[in-house]
Amino acid sequence: MELTIEHLSKTYPGGVQALQDVSLTVRSGMFGLLGPNGAGKSTLMRIIATLQEPDSGTIMLNGLDVLKEKHAVRKLLGYLPQEFGLDPKVTAEDLLDHLAVLKGIASRNRRREHVDHLLAKANLTAHRKKRLGVYSGGMKQRFGIAQALLGDPRLLIVDEPTAGLDPEERIRFHNILSEIGENIVVILSTHIVADVSDVCRNMAIIHKGQLLLNRNPLDAIQTMAGNVWRRIVDRQAMPLLENRHIVISSRLFGGRIKVRIYCESDPGDGFQPAEPDLEDVYFMTIRHHDAEFAGRHVFASGG
Numbered sequence: 001m002e003l004t005i006e007h008l009s010k011t012y013p014g015g016v017q018a019l020q021d022v023s024l025t026v027r028s029g030m031f032g033l034l035g036p037n038g039a040g041k042s043t044l045m046r047i048i049a050t051l052q053e054p055d056s057g058t059i060m061l062n063g064l065d066v067l068k069e070k071h072a073v074r075k076l077l078g079y080l081p082q083e084f085g086l087d088p089k090v091t092a093e094d095l096l097d098h099l100a101v102l103k104g105i106a107s108r109n110r111r112r113e114h115v116d117h118l119l120a121k122a123n124l125t126a127h128r129k130k131r132l133g134v135y136s137g138g139m140k141q142r143f144g145i146a147q148a149l150l151g152d153p154r155l156l157i158v159d160e161p162t163a164g165l166d167p168e169e170r171i172r173f174h175n176i177l178s179e180i181g182e183n184i185v186v187i188l189s190t191h192i193v194a195d196v197s198d199v200c201r202n203m204a205i206i207h208k209g210q211l212l213l214n215r216n217p218l219d220a221i222q223t224m225a226g227n228v229w230r231r232i233v234d235r236q237a238m239p240l241l242e243n244r245h246i247v248i249s250s251r252l253f254g255g256r257i258k259v260r261i262y263c264e265s266d267p268g269d270g271f272q273p274a275e276p277d278l279e280d281v282y283f284m285t286i287r288h289h290d291a292e293f294a295g296r297h298v299f300a301s302g303g
């Protein structure tokens, strides 16, 4: 399975350029599309899911023209949108059965088999007879995956699935996704870096409608080896550090601030070497782009 996106652009009425000349190839396995809110992720996901038209560009899925052969593509596609409504009065098993009818699975026995299989895959077998209105957020998202897998899609698109899930539910959701991703193309769109570092073998970073980076997360992290430094400081020290160093991130920690900076040699100032992680790659990539946009140069070696 291969999804090839070339030169995709989309501007909304009103002038927001949601996608600017995006080109990207995605192969089987879990692919993470990472970007802050407003980056253009949902727009890209909806266009791939044949629900929206781009202004220009092409998308091919294993030789099928996604923008022209929508009907054929929909047969290969499962989609879990960012928000989806569920009738609270219906049970999980009844709704899946109903959706399976709509998918064209006419045989009652085949439907039962398929629904059983999907409920098991989504870890919902024990809750199959419960009404969806009593499902927790995590159960609803797992139900969302089960419905997206109806008809055995070859490409699964999952838009911001873990926002609002508690840590345990997120792990459960990740496990289900990575199992699915062994056989088909799964695109996971998210603004949560840990979603990508936990489950995705390949990834891209999108920001302000532009694709900024597309590579294996481990390789991307490796490019920053030796250049990330950390220190815990008092809040008052921050303005000076921000003046003197390229701050990748700073976050509160026990009432003080954990700072990570980028520097290609020992920065002094009491900083210790740190192991780079995907968050460093993400923040640095976005920062580099914004600085370039503002005409400043902050980052020599690129990610």
Ligand code: ADP
Residues within 6 Å of the ligand: 012, 013, 014, 016, 017, 018, 035, 036, 037, 038, 039, 040, 041, 042, 043, 044
């Ligand atoms: P993300 O999913 O990364 O948060 P979106 O694709 O939803 O990003 O949005 C990208 C940009 O396009 C944002 O600036 C958003 O406000 C704008 N946008 C999204 N949908 C519409 C729309 N229907 N009409 C106008 N602007 C939109």
